[in-house]
Amino acid sequence: MAATSTRYILICSGKGGVGKTTLTANLGIALAKQGARTAVLDADFGLRNLDLLLGLENRIVYTAQEVLAETCRLEQALVKHKQEPNLALLPAGNPRMLEWLQPDDMRMIAAMLGEQFDYVLIDAPAGIEGGFKNAMAAAREAIVVTTPEVSAVRDADRVIGLLNSEGVKPIQLVLNRVRPKMMANQEMLAVSDVTDILALPLLGLVLEDEQVIVSTNRGEPLTLTGNSSPAGRAYTNVARRLQGEEVPLIDPSKERQGLRATIGRLMQTRIF
Amino acid sequence: MTLLDVINKLLGRQPASANTAKQRLQLVLAHDRSDLNPELLQQMRREILEVVSRYVEIDFEEGDVTLETEDRVTALVANLPIRRAKLPAPAPIPEPTLENELSS
Numbered sequence: 312m313a314a315t316s317t318r319y320i321l322i323c324s325g326k327g328g329v330g331k332t333t334l335t336a337n338l339g340i341a342l343a344k345q346g347a348r349t350a351v352l353d354a355d356f357g358l359r360n361l362d363l364l365l366g367l368e369n370r371i372v373y374t375a376q377e378v379l380a381e382t383c384r385l386e387q388a389l390v391k392h393k394q395e396p397n398l399a400l401l402p403a404g405n406p407r408m409l410e411w412l413q414p415d416d417m418r419m420i421a422a423m424l425g426e427q428f429d430y431v432l433i434d435a436p437a438g439i440e441g442g443f444k445n446a447m448a449a450a451r452e453a454i455v456v457t458t459p460e461v462s463a464v465r466d467a468d469r470v471i472g473l474l475n476s477e478g479v480k481p482i483q484l485v486l487n488r489v490r491p492k493m494m495a496n497q498e499m500l501a502v503s504d505v506t507d508i509l510a511l512p513l514l515g516l517v518l519e520d521e522q523v524i525v526s527t528n529r530g531e532p533l534t535l536t537g538n539s540s541p542a543g544r545a546y547t548n549v550a551r552r553l554q555g556e557e558v559p560l561i562d563p564s565k566e567r568q569g570l571r572a573t574i575g576r577l578m579q580t581r582i583f
Numbered sequence: 584m585t586l587l588d589v590i591n592k593l594l595g596r597q598p599a600s601a602n603t604a605k606q607r608l609q610l611v612l613a614h615d616r617s618d619l620n621p622e623l624l625q626q627m628r629r630e631i632l633e634v635v636s637r638y639v640e641i642d643f644e645e646g647d648v649t650l651e652t653e654d655r656v657t658a659l660v661a662n663l664p665i666r667r668a669k670l671p672a673p674a675p676i677p678e679p680t681l682e683n684e685l686s687s
Contacts, residue, residue: 460604461604461607461608461611464608465608465611465612465615468612468615468616469615471655472616475655494601496587496599497585497587497599497600497601497602498599498600498601499601500601500604500605500608501601504601504604504605508605508608508609508612509655510654510655577586578585578586578587578590579585579586579587580585580586581585582585582586582589
């Protein structure tokens, strides 16, 4: 039966390496755990990595390319996650596909996925060129991932401009790799600086966390194994907020305890 | 200005970089969003100053035409200190003509 309320969410950033794919993998698992039927579509077929982060790299046989060419059925191309059967991965294709894939193809694939899933998460490639525009064609709403760095924020702004001109909305922001200590020392853009500049509502705030690297080494997203790490908790909370639950955002300045943190907060007080 | 800024200033240290980052971003984004290249903006600035200075005497040193952005809306902001208004050129006094003299 067709799920009429399927949400097609583009996960994008403009700049590479800010955490799009990590967010897609963790969000996909978290949503699946919360009972939502979720498909993750890797639209970054030039440099695809979503399979690796989900630990599914050895199980890919077909891609959306074969589904579109009708050499296989959608069910054959979908790679179901073993521990979280509510989650399935569909790689869009391989680099050769770049030449012939069009926005309409992405729309068709997304519509097919919409027939059996509640969420279709589309992992966009970096950049704002053809690959990104193809990925955007399949989306109705978007999550922009950025870090508190000038280059990432600038690129995010370009992407937001494109999303606005295509009428993709709502657009929400996930601020990734936040370092509370640097923010306290005013050596990193404040959360409010980024949200003011980009003028987007904040869907999530993820602290810099070494466990992210450990989890990618294993191919087991943090949200899969529980919520023992700050980033894992943050990703789970992003999923809950997407589902409409009200979950308060963390305050980076309160993440640090003790005398040094108190002095740090004092230093930030505006005196004139 | 925050307490940290004051301490940094007293110790002769560089101010914290977050504020610099914010200011640089706001400037570059104003340009990115308006799609105006610096050359075009410069030309527009020159022409605006030219038009305004036809009417008032402006302080070219202090004057500035910049792009500012807030809430994704970019505005062209001209700050042009006026030294004094230029007096309008005296209207030409009609020459007395025979017709005028006759009618009066």
